[in-house]
Amino acid sequence: MNPTGYPQGHALLIGVANYQHVSTLPGAILNDVNDVAATLSSPKYCAYDPANVVTLLDANATREAVLKGLDELAARAGLDDTACVFFSGHGGVVGNPGNEGSVLVTVDTNLADIEKTSISSDELATALAQIKVKRLLVFIDACHAGGAAISKRLTDGKGHELKSGYSSNTFAKLAVGSGRALMASCRADEESAVLTGERNSVFTTALLAGLRGAADKSASGFIKVFDLFNYVSEEVPKLNPNDQHPIFKADNLEVNFAVALSHGGKKSPYSPGTAPKADEKDSWSVLEEVLVEIYPSGPRDQEVWSRAGGDLSRLPFHPTGQAAWHAAIRTLKQGGGGRGISFGSLVRTAKEDFSNHPQLAMLHAP
Template identity: 30%
Template sequence: MATKESILSHLNWLQQQAAADSEATVLVYYSGHGWLDNATGKYYLIPHDVEPFDIPNSALPADTFTEALRQIPAQRLLVIIDSCHAAGMATAKNTPVETRQQPYGHPSAGASLRLPNNFLPTALPKELIDKLKQGTGRAVFTSSTGEQQSWIRPDGKMSIYTFHFLEALQGAANQPGDQVVTVSNLMNYVGKTVPDSAKQLCQAEQTPFFDFATEDFPVALLHGGKGMPQQGWDEVKAEAQERISQISNVSVEGNQSQMNLSGGSTNININAAGDISNVGIS
């Protein structure tokens, strides 16, 4: 369960794993609510166990999250924040919810947390992105820009951004014969497909943001090291999307699970506060 304590505990575990492997590549993925307190200027990630009437003490401050990430001594660290869900991706435990009927894809479709006074759903602020990317081998992706929202697919199971990111992680942007998925592969693919899908499915604007001060680096092996087949993405697309469907079904059920992508190279931990809480690449 992606509670505040669990998220920080898993980040501590990643720190220990990276400390034991000088060549480690770490990918951390948060998908869920992200709220800015207009009164204080503080940004919060909203975990599963948040108390809606006590956000400052029960949510995960972005500064705390950032500091935990900075303690991970990995040679390469990719952080993805899919956090501008106004509602719809998670509800707090035993919390009354406000239900509004909205078109498919709208972040507020279905049962949702009511946004507290003085809080604004927004993408991760630029100053926090700058802190996250400090150091060598750091890259930060966010699913939207400024006050844009991160839109949900019509089936309600995951965000548009997460869906296309998982496609890219399995080689959607790669060429036949490629052996690895790189940061630039991910960036190029979601940078094109997310705005197109948001416009087509939700009649909305959503522009992913990327910031890194490092050379391009690999984040996953393609198909267990076998590489992209001769026919490219078209040959593996159906299988890849079936894996994504399996992941989304587990996520919607609210269980914690570990699934395998790319034939043994990528482990994904799914928790109930969003789509994916952390991803370990080995």
């Protein structure tokens, strides 16, 4: 265990299940916030200072209180710190099709006066921009479905309605800025499952496991942002029998930054200069790390993706090499990226360029 913990970690966790004016959500939403807070604060897991982990639940999660909580997070978190913002509750879609925005639905949101009683995506983006840290990660678990049927529209019983969820435009807006990333529980057209009888939502179940060490497959002693998303994105579809795919947005993210300690900072038994054997570490993770190192501009660097049989038009564009490799490897693992490319062909092509690279040498290319 690391006796110094992770004092640079700060978090604001918000959860609303029992709304004043719109439909309630399963109690698992409150469990989600409490369990994430406990995991972040635990010296056995993420090792944040408990004083730096603030929760706002139900009646305490008003519009005013949430904005104040974000202001206080900005005030206490320094430039070299890591900040996490977690929200579980209703989201609402506003605006015209093609130009849709979103609102965060706080406990006191009144559908008769959305503008003054909810938090718009512009307001939320502005509040996040005031958090002047090098590493900011935003989690949104919304569009819930589970327990009693939850409509895709929020109503107040007085004739006012609001489309439930978040627009894809909002996710991109909230991730703007260097060192900032957003992880959402599902795509804009999907539902975030809360399975009957389960303590947590599907997304938060996977997130908790990742924060408790499952995302640190290399036993580095840290939970890192790309590793965490990789883990969550692979686990959620396994847990949810219906379609649910978490999404990840990052505008200018070049580094696989640490979010927290893993197992209180427990590291691999390997010395700093000794790499584990490929079969002792997830081969996909090793390959991604190596590719980021040797082709820093991404899959287009030295045309490595094309030479390995891939189709660059099948890959999403990302402004940084690391983010581009992260997305490309995930696409390849799911069977995409071009008909002719595979794990083996990519390894073989990289070995042709860097025949003496020690980590590449340990990767088997079937």
